Amino acid sequence: MMSNTKKITIKAFRFNAETDYLPYYKNYEMEVGKDELVLDLLNRIKWEHDGSFSYRRSCRHGICGACGIKVNGKPVLSCKQNAMDLIELFGDELTFEPQSKKRAIKDMIIDKGDFWDKHAAIKPYVEGVVDEHPAHETNMSQEEVENILDADYCIQCGNCHYACPALEVNEEYFGPAAFVAAYRFTVDPRDNAGTERLEMTSQIGPGVWDCVKCFECAEACPKDINPIEKITKLHNLQFEQNVAQRNVATKHAEGFVRSIKKHGFLDEADIVKYSEGNIGVLKHLGDAIAMMRAGKIHITDQIPFVDNMPKSKNLDEIQKLIKISQTNKL
């Protein structure tokens, strides 16, 4: 009969900000059962090996959002993640690390201050005048409810936030969890702060235009919320509600229509010039010369009346579809 247990080594990140100069990893060997969760393994390290081992835990029901860690780089909610599934995926050596190593305080525990600050900054609540003694309940239409999507299920665990590579290198970036909250309250019919949130999240640097579109957040979310879907919705809302400023990022997005209308394809050189403007484009001169030398782009590409661009067959169909289907404007 096949064994229901598996012997593994857990390589756990250890660090105490009060006493250690540097973090280190310590190995723990254990026999893991098929029904054990990552949280069970964390408990066993503490109870069977080292009482000083530290991690956050509370509800054990996937709702408090306290126990997020990374196993072999994969963000997990410890109390929801079956350990055997991870062993199947990564083999019999599992590495337990905090969500963010640079924010580690003690072992798996991190300082989540940046997460909460950003979450609070986008006003994650309904802002509006609420009648404290309504005569009857205020119903939302089915459409209004569906528009919120699953954004209301967020438990603020931080898994998406600390999986986001844009945030890792850009500290002012709001990050996916804050954007989910921004979306959720902006589309709430009782709320009046939508424009303010859209303006905040449309700034280059902190806002949605710095999303690198890696889908790490979609993969990291233990509640299957798909944060990048809400980030895309925030992009769309900027245009739908005329909040979008004309800048390099919005022109880049809108510029695709301009190119596709002309050629069917994207004019790669033109979109950079159009988005950056005649002066801004100069900072790409070094790359452009290197690309020209390699034959990737051609000196004649940007001369008016010289058209090197490939054209889609039946371009008239594409042009007609743009004419009758375009919904948004910059």
Added chain:
Amino acid sequence: MSQLRYALYTGCTAKESTPELLSSTLAVAKKLDIELIILEEASCCGASHLQDFDPFLSHVLNARNICYAEKLGLTMVTLCNTCQINLAMTKEKLDHDADYRAKVNEKLAEVGLEYQGSVEVKHFLYALIDDFGLEKIKSKVEVPLSNFNIAPFYGCHNIRPSELHHKSNGGENPYNPTSLDRLIDALEGHPVNYASKNKCCGFHVDLQAPHTSNALTGTALLDAIDNNADVVVTPCPLCHLNMDIKQRSAGKQAGRDISIPVLHMPQMVALALGCTYEEIGLKYHVSNAKKVFAQASK
């Protein structure tokens, strides 16, 4: 097995700044006797940016793209991870939302087309691995890549979001993808294991956030270099553009020299199958990749 036939969606870059991607793809197909019919009617996929601006328009245009593969009755093959995800997301939306599909089809009817949802969309990488087969590729290797440590760089849009890719596009686990590693193995190269292989290259924020873009590209390239890679290989031409062209600026930002050839996935296969220097198109690289051709047969 009868001959494999596909409708080829080239995407924009293969027709413009990365001609080496198209020529090496066609060379590989010829060597393996795979028939690729180029969809000349196709338009740009929107590269996720049109989707930010006007989602409905992007769905209409991509539905039209898929219509032309449906007319041929062939699986649509893509050469770019970002084309793949945008076409697949359109298909996902239209196949699961009948009302929305009717709205899109109302527009398509104006140009005499109808989206039916009758064909799959998959990246050429998975057509090679899952349809053609690694064993068969292995049997056709003329120039084993045993001189190279090759760092696979998977590119986000082929592996995430994972559910989107489960049915017909490889079905990789994004935390432990294996397709490129297995392909490198089959071509007798040495796959490099490194933490950045499933990470983001930063391409999509090149214009508005060059610091982010350079940091991500630089980190990935340096990670490959520090793990003794001779060559990086990627199935995505957008990753390729960033990793090939931005080595100087990414290195400057990181405070280290970065110099490593980056190959498109079909270029690597073409090299091993004994395709010509011209077909592989190594002269179109910004970072020195020409030497790879000579090194392969040393």
